[in-house]
Amino acid sequence: SAELCELLDYAQAILRETMEGAVMRPGHEKVEIDFAPWQGLLDLQASLAEMLRQIGEPSSD
Incomplete structure (x- = not known):
């Protein structure tokens, strides 16, 4: 998919x-x-963790 x-x-x-x-x-x-690339890695990790959480616990919207 385009999102992936x-x-x-x-x-x-x-x-x-x-x-x-x-x-x-x-x-x-x-x-x-x-420091800036390190912050980028931390942001990437946080984004991936949030996406995995959303997949595991889909909202009831």
Whole structure:
């Protein structure tokens, strides 16, 4: 459906932006990302959680 395509496109854009800005320093096991992409990931996670909640508990409208 068009809605699913939109969602996947949005998720892919957020993930791409985050990955492009990620920095892994040689010899370290941690990856650093800037605050804005991190906020984008948090927003994506919250959006997905809300959609899953709505699917699991559809409104009675």
